Amino acid sequence: MVAEVKEKKPIVEITGFKQYFNEGKKTEVRAVNDVSFTIYEGETFGLVGESGSGKSTTGRALIKLGDFTDGQILYKGQDIAKIHGRKKLLDFRKSMQMIFQDPYASLNPRITVKDIVGGALKVHGLYKNNKERTERVYELLEAVGLSKEFANRYPKEFSGGQCQRVGIARALAVEPDFIIADEAISALDVSIQAQVVNLLKELKEENNLTYLFIAHDLSMVKYISDRIGVMNSGRMLEVAHADELYLAPLHPYTESLLSAIPTPDPENERNRVRTEYDPKYHQYEDMHKVSLHEIAPDHYIYCHENEIEVYRKKRERLLREGQKYA
């Protein structure tokens, strides 16, 4: 389902992004170490990796929740590190919104849904009078599949799936262009996950949104994303179109990640061979020749210059084999 991106206009450009915690101290953690990628307007970019891989850190830096160590992040051509002052920040945040993982913890338990969703409208002064605000909240609730009677209730009265819908309505309230969904469905039940993912897809079409979809569940990421980036130990190891990544996973880490997902099919599971990833693939002697190289159009691998040819051949072989089964 590669939705053709009509004109490839970058909305987010990240170059050489680094985030170190406790910098210079003994306890220094290099959460993200030199990551570069681009997100184009109108696409869904999936970011996957295990816990500690730096995917959430990347998302948080992108929406300016804290300062980062090094690198440059451009949002619509503007350097986000240079956004200062209340008015500029408001503009930035109006354009970029986030949906969080825990649907209960990310809603204020002491205010009603109307105030949660309407709060964003108030901050940005997007209504003239209370009647208009209420109307807009009703509209938003309906857009995410909740009835307007819910407006006067508190978060505790909702199920996890409903809370997540409220969180989505809140993010949509300011009519953003770009939404970061950080593990937005991981806390939900299987049948509810499908509902929320389908809702996100519909809303994207209706409102012309761009998503950064951060998750560890690869099968869901594949379903929703146009392109996927795979992270491990603070590095971006592979970036490719969703279908290509599943057909021709090139980096050994991507392979191991894919082979570890259990599929709901007992016959496949009985015949499955799992590959294990050996982190020595990260360690190169001459680091200056190691970076994200483009193996094929839009397919990037973190590797040494000398390995490019090997990966190219591997890709061709995998694609040939894939066609045989298709």
Add this chain to the structure above:
Amino acid sequence: MDNTNVLEVKDLAISFKTFEGKVQAVRGVNFELKKGETLAIVGESGSGKSVSTKAVNRLLPEKNSIIESGQILFEDKDLLTISDKEMQKIRGNDIAMIFQDPMTSLNPTMQVGRQIAEPMMKHQGLTKEESTQKAIELMKLVGIKNPQQTHKHYPHQFSGGMRQRGMIAISLACEPKILIADEPTTALDVTIQAQILNLMNDLKKDLDTSIIFITHDLGVVAQMADRVAVMYAGQIVEIGTADEIFYNPMHPYTWGLLASMPTLDIHQTDLYNIPGSPPNLLHPPEGDAFAPRNEFALAIDFEKEPEMFKVTDTHYAKTWLLHPEAPSVTPPAEVVRRKQKYERLYAEKKNERHVGGEVVGSRG
């Protein structure tokens, strides 16, 4: 795997007292566990899967839980009626449990090795030295590196995957006949999950333990289970062998669950979803609890609860669609695809048997 039952749960019903009234968490559950098999119980949160297995180990809070009816038979004893003292001899010894969250289910103030040794001292009367030795062996068995040193470590010095291995070592300490694993890998990363599941499968083969595996992840079920029970709103709605549930499901809820899982096939364009959310068990609906969310619901579903219809000797489903007078319906596309695979697999198996029984050389 042989056919003797190690555990039988009969007509189990459990309620909880709350301020708003009685929540009927489990409403008449029947299943049996055979020797050496893995029975997976799947269902959404609140479907009663954890509550019914906690009842097996008598771990429900006595203050507000009420066993309305039922029997849990283990070695000719009804676990619901025996004394607390007798239960203590069984719990952790014959029936052990692995919990979901390895972060909170280990004692943070106690060395991991000691926590593994404790049940052996309690139940088998081993001395401190003997049990420590056995604990180190167990840690090696579950793949904890360098156990000679690490048995003296505290839980915070272990990673999540290692802690879960520690939990597994504790549960295996007394070589239990039944192991209840309540979402043992939900909190772990996929690659670690794969390691833990492989470990559990190997241990099952070596020790011939029966496992009840509770999860909501159908992928994990496909990898682990011999038989599967699907729970919804406090009842088992379908039970059968793994192949029967995954390739020939009969209940519309099972259809919905299977169809709402994205596959890794390319060009998947839309994802089926079950509308609505599970019923409130304070006031369970009349008739079939799944009816309001069921696009295949018949008029009778809203009036009368269906019985368990038999599909094969091992496969039962609680839906009126299996009644001889029910109209035939077409399940979601994904399920149709699975049924085709079932026919293909079944035909292959039939052929194999056929070839096996034929006179040698008939192929030439």
